[in-house]
Amino acid sequence: MAPSPTSSFRPSPPARFAILVAGGTGTRMAADRPKQFLLLRGEPVLLHTLRRFADPTLGVAEIIVVLPADQLETWQELCRTHQVPIAHTLVPGGASRWASVKAGLAALGEYREGLVAVHDGVRPLVSRMVVERTYAAAATHAAAAAAVMPKDSVRLVSQHGSAAQNRSRLRLMQTPQTFEIDLLRRAYAMPELASFTDDATVVDDLCRVQLVDGDYRNLKITTPEDLIVAEALLGNA
Numbered sequence: 025m026a027p028s029p030t031s032s033f034r035p036s037p038p039a040r041f042a043i044l045v046a047g048g049t050g051t052r053m054a055a056d057r058p059k060q061f062l063l064l065r066g067e068p069v070l071l072h073t074l075r076r077f078a079d080p081t082l083g084v085a086e087i088i089v090v091l092p093a094d095q096l097e098t099w100q101e102l103c104r105t106h107q108v109p110i111a112h113t114l115v116p117g118g119a120s121r122w123a124s125v126k127a128g129l130a131a132l133g134e135y136r137e138g139l140v141a142v143h144d145g146v147r148p149l150v151s152r153m154v155v156e157r158t159y160a161a162a163a164t165h166a167a168a169a170a171a172v173m174p175k176d177s178v179r180l181v182s183q184h185g186s187a188a189q190n191r192s193r194l195r196l197m198q199t200p201q202t203f204e205i206d207l208l209r210r211a212y213a214m215p216e217l218a219s220f221t222d223d224a225t226v227v228d229d230l231c232r233v234q235l236v237d238g239d240y241r242n243l244k245i246t247t248p249e250d251l252i253v254a255e256a257l258l259g260n261a
């Protein structure tokens with residue numbers, strides 16, 4: 025029997041957006057400039073990250089890049105120097121990662137539906153697969169985040185000493201962390217708490233966050249040795 029017109033109806037997939045947060049100053053890197061501008065294989069860390077999200081097969085409709093307010097011109101100059109052809113919207117960040125994500129979300133103000141991936145601008149090695157996995161899981165579960173298992177033994181320290189932890193029940197959180205846009209807006213409408221270290225902690229009270237497999241290569245450039253590892257990994261890509 026021929027399918028009726030309604031049986032072939034497929035809802036269109038949700039629109040995809042991305043917020044790359046690069047509004048920090050990189051105190052632990054202690055470099056002469058914010059670490060998102062340091063060069064990896066001759067190009068700024070943030071440009072590597074931006075390129076990953078501009079992969080046309082991901083179908084990201086709009087990319088927001090959040091920067092320290094006093095670094096917007098520096099980035100625009102870097103884009104000219106490196107002839108960056110990728111369209112993105114620049115937004116001044118805030119005093120904390122939370123404030124920078126909130127500023128990025130405000131720049132997506134016109135959108136009521138869709139999925140938004142929040143990603144650290146200083147995770148330049150994220151794979152297409154990991155990004156896709158978080159969008160796909162967020163389409164089903166509303167909230168999804170990349171995570172990996174610890175490779176080292178873990179202990180909880182206190183004034184009495186330290187106690188071994190069962191690491192099979194622990195996960196190290198990465199980004200992207202990807203959400204239905206309305207859910208993330210509701211979460212970020214609440215006051216900032218000191219316990220917020222990522223977007224999952226902001227959303228936790230509203231929705232269960234589905235963890236998906238991250239990638240040990242998806243490192244966050246935080247201290248100088250991370251740059252050496254990232255250079256090596258890019259060379260092997």
Ligand SMILES: Nc1ccn([C@@H]2O[C@H](COP(=O)(O)OP(=O)(O)OP(=O)(O)O)[C@@H](O)[C@H]2O)c(=O)n1
Nearest residue numbers: 045046047048049050051052119120121124145
């Ligand atoms: N006010 C802030 C602070 C952090 N971030 C971003 O959040 C991500 C993770 O933060 P982290 O690695 O801590 O970056 P910094 O805050 O720059 O580093 P540090 O804590 O060493 O100062 C980075 O991409 C960083 O630019 C941000 O957008 N706005």
Ligand SMILES: C[C@](O)(CO)[C@H](O)COP(=O)(O)O
Nearest residue numbers: 121144197198199221222244
């Ligand atoms: C968001 C994050 O990268 C997940 O691991 C991490 O929590 C950022 O932490 P930081 O203290 O800003 O480095």
